[in-house]
Amino acid sequence: MIKKVEKLVESLNSRYKEREDEISGALLALLSGEHVLFIGPPGTAKSMLAKDICHCLDQSKFYYYLLTRFTSPEEVFGPLSLESLKADEFRRRTEGYLPDSNIAFLDEIFKANSSILNSLLTILNEKKFHNGRKVMDVPLYSLYGASNELPEEDEGLQALYDRFLFRYYVSPISGDENFASILSSSDQGFDPPVHISMEDILSNRESARGMEVDDEVLATILALREDFRRADRYVSDRRWKKTVDVMRIAAASLGKERVDISMLPILQHLLWDVPDEKESVRRGIFESCVSHGVNLSNLRKEAEELFRLAVSSRNLVDADARFPRVVYCYDCNSSFTNLEILRKHNSAHPKHSYMDPFDDSRGRSKGFRKYGYEELINMLEKEHGWKLTEKTDSPQSRLYRKEVQDLRSRQQKALKGHDQERASLLNELKENIWLSQRDRKDLQLIFDHRIVILQEITVLLDDIEKVLD
Numbered sequence: 001m002i003k004k005v006e007k008l009v010e011s012l013n014s015r016y017k018e019r020e021d022e023i024s025g026a027l028l029a030l031l032s033g034e035h036v037l038f039i040g041p042p043g044t045a046k047s048m049l050a051k052d053i054c055h056c057l058d059q060s061k062f063y064y065y066l067l068t069r070f071t072s073p074e075e076v077f078g079p080l081s082l083e084s085l086k087a088d089e090f091r092r093r094t095e096g097y098l099p100d101s102n103i104a105f106l107d108e109i110f111k112a113n114s115s116i117l118n119s120l121l122t123i124l125n126e127k128k129f130h131n132g133r134k135v136m137d138v139p140l141y142s143l144y145g146a147s148n149e150l151p152e153e154d155e156g157l158q159a160l161y162d163r164f165l166f167r168y169y170v171s172p173i174s175g176d177e178n179f180a181s182i183l184s185s186s187d188q189g190f191d192p193p194v195h196i197s198m199e200d201i202l203s204n205r206e207s208a209r210g211m212e213v214d215d216e217v218l219a220t221i222l223a224l225r226e227d228f229r230r231a232d233r234y235v236s237d238r239r240w241k242k243t244v245d246v247m248r249i250a251a252a253s254l255g256k257e258r259v260d261i262s263m264l265p266i267l268q269h270l271l272w273d274v275p276d277e278k279e280s281v282r283r284g285i286f287e288s289c290v291s292h293g294v295n296l297s298n299l300r301k302e303a304e305e306l307f308r309l310a311v312s313s314r315n316l317v318d319a320d321a322r323f324p325r326v327v328y329c330y331d332c333n334s335s336f337t338n339l340e341i342l343r344k345h346n347s348a349h350p351k352h353s354y355m356d357p358f359d360d361s362r363g364r365s366k367g368f369r370k371y372g373y374e375e376l377i378n379m380l381e382k383e384h385g386w387k388l389t390e391k392t393d394s395p396q397s398r399l400y401r402k403e404v405q406d407l408r409s410r411q412q413k414a415l416k417g418h419d420q421e422r423a424s425l426l427n428e429l430k431e432n433i434w435l436s437q438r439d440r441k442d443l444q445l446i447f448d449h450r451i452v453i454l455q456e457i458t459v460l461l462d463d464i465e466k467v468l469d
Contacts, residue, residue, distance in 0.1 A: 001204050001253045004194045005031075006433055008056055011193050015052070016045060017178035018171075020436035025166045025269050026053045028434055030103070030142045031201055032249045034242065035124055037109075037164035038146045039275065044170045050105035050144040052190040057141070058197045063101035067112040076106075076116055077129070084132065091132035099129040099138050109145035110157050117160055124163040141201070150274060165242050169275045208252035213244060213259040220264060220288050227284055227295055228271075235271055243270050250434050262428035264289040265439050286439075290425065290446050294414040296453045303407055303460040310400050310467045311374065317387055319343070324386065325357035330370045339388055346373040358384060378466065397468055404464050411457050414450070422447045 005027060012023045022038065029036045030053060038046040047064060054062040065076060074080070076098050084091035094100045106112075112120070122128055127138045145164060151157035173179045221240070228235055247263040268282040287295045319340040327336045329345065330353040336342040346352070353370035356379065371379055380386040426447070429440050 001196075001200055002255055002433070004196055004200065005253055007193045008196075009433055012049075012052065012190075015190060016049060017181055018173055018175065019045070019049065020438070021269065022049060022168050022170060024434050024436070025168060026050070026142075026144065027056070028246065028250055028253075028266070029166045030057075030196070031204055031253060032165075032246045033127075033141060033201075033205075034165040034246065035143045035145065035163060036166040036168070037161070038144065038168050038170050039148075039150065040146075040168075040170035041148060041172065044172055046144070046146045046170055047105050047107060050103065052192075053142075053144075054103040055190055056192045056194075056196055057102060058195045060102040061100060061139075063096075063098050063104040064107070065098075065105075066107040067109055067116070069111055069113055071112060071116060073115050073119065076112075077119060089132055091134070094129070094131065094136070098140075099123070099131070099136065102139055102141050103144070104140060104142075105144045105146070107146045108148070110147050110149075110151045110160070117157070121160060121163065124160075162236060162239065165239065165246065166269050167272060168269060169278060204249065204252050208245075208248035211248045211251060211257070211259060213247070214261065216261055217247075217259055217264060220261070223294065224267075224271075224285065224288055227288075227298060230298075233273065233277065233281075235273075239270070243267050246270065250432075254431065254433070260428060261289060262425060262432050265429075265432075265435055265443065268439075286443055286446055290422075290443060290450060291414040294410050296414060296450060296457070299407065299410055299414070300453060300457050300460070303457050303464070306400060306403055306407070307460055307464050307467070310397075310464050313396055313400065317389060323357070324384075327357050327376070328355045329353070330355050342373075374463065374467065400464070401468055404461055404468070407457070408461050411454060411461070415454055 008027060009023060013020060016023060026036055026049060038044075040046070051062060051064070054060050065071070067076075074092075078092040078094040078097040078099065081089075081091045081093045092099075098104050098106075106120075109120075119129065122130065123138050123140060124143060127140055129136050129138050151161055173182060221244070225235070225240065243266075244259070247259045247266060250266055251259045251263055264285060268278075268285050271285070272278045272281040283297070284295055287297060320338055322337050323339075327342060328334070329336075329349075331349070332352065334345060336345065342354075350373070353372060354376045355368075355370060359368060377388055381388055426440075426444060429435060429443060
């Protein structure tokens with residue numbers, strides 16, 4: 001299977017420019033028995049790609065139709081059978097129509113009327129079609145839908161939208177070189193170098209059935225699910241279950257015996273709801289993938305927020321009382337005679353630094369040091385004995401200390417085995433044909449940047465503990 005898929009991916013990528021994700025997804029959906037939605041402007045080769053995918057199957061039947069609100073069920077599911085009407089039965093002649101196809105492409109799918117959409121839901125869900133009094137099996141492997149826009153929430157199309165597990169936003173060709181290649185290419189039909197048979201698909205599904213999923217993968221999915229909840233992004237339980245099934249199919253096609261962490265990037269095309277979420281969902285999945293299920297960006301944001309809460313929880317002592325000495329701002333040379341004025345200045349200019357009021361060189365000496373606001377407060381209290389804040393062991397402070405421990409535990413989990421994990425995962429990613437070159441490059445960049453983020457989080461957590469001491 002892997003050799004066949006590699007040849008098909010290579011051949012299709014040479015025919016279509018800037019469509020790596022769509023090609024891999026369309027083939028993986030075919031192997032998984034799932035459906036694909038292409039969103040984007042017309043003229044971006046969506047129907048052409050669906051037809052070419054159909055040619056990759058042995059003895060396959062392809063059905064294509066452009067839907068409008070005036071499209072009748074007869075045009076999609078077949079005309080009424082006159083013979084059945086004579087026998088006082090309602091039955092359609094489905095030969096050559098959607099219920100008889102292996103692969104289908106429905107353009108402007110969300111413009112169909114309710115009578116068509118109701119039957120489509122059954123076909124997409126159960127691969128069944130109610131033909132009169134009989135329920136017939138539909139030999140459909142995958143249905144590719146296309147739309148220039150997403151359905152509105154009040155149109156009642158969310159159920160249909162959710163049935164498309166794979167979702168892609170298809171943009172026009174952006175690179176000049178790729179665009180020139182498209183202009184100069186011939187319009188010859190696609191001749192696949194190999195074909196996938198139904199036996200291949202069934203054999204791969206059998207290999208995937210019951211395949212074990214690594215604990216690390218399950219832990220990362222649980223962490224992603226929690227991140228989605230915090231961001232108020234809804235993903236149905238059915239969709240989460242199907243994502244694991246797709247990873248099993250993908251792993252089986254690569255000859256793997258288990259679903260490992262290298263399969264997780266596939267989820268980037270399965271979990272976003274609107275195109276505006278696409279990149280943030282992708283980033284979150286990639287960061288979790290290389291950090292043992294820990295999203296470092298979210299972890300850093302949580303640490304920053306906890307630092308702000310810890311600082312604000314400190315009780316100021318007589319904020320209007322005059323300082324023993326005047327404090328000066330290093331950046332604007334403003335002077336401060338009490339804590340209230342200093343605090344307001346810091347709120348307005350959080351990046352300004354301050355000078356030690358006992359350093360009479362006013363910053364001219366080589367050994368001079370400037371302080372951030374919190375550093376200054378700590379220095380004045382510890383080195384010069386100024387009583388500026390009261391630190392009490394309040395329930396709130398104890399809660400913050402517990403949260404620091406939790407954040408540090410998650411940070412250590414992300415740091416665990418960094419170098420070994422990096423080499424192992426990057427090697428696995430090279431062999432994963434379901435990922436694009438961009439995916440591999442971005443995952444490596446995240447790995448390389450991860451240590452920097454972890455160091456920033458370490459500094460934040462240390463600062464929080466200093467504030468709470």
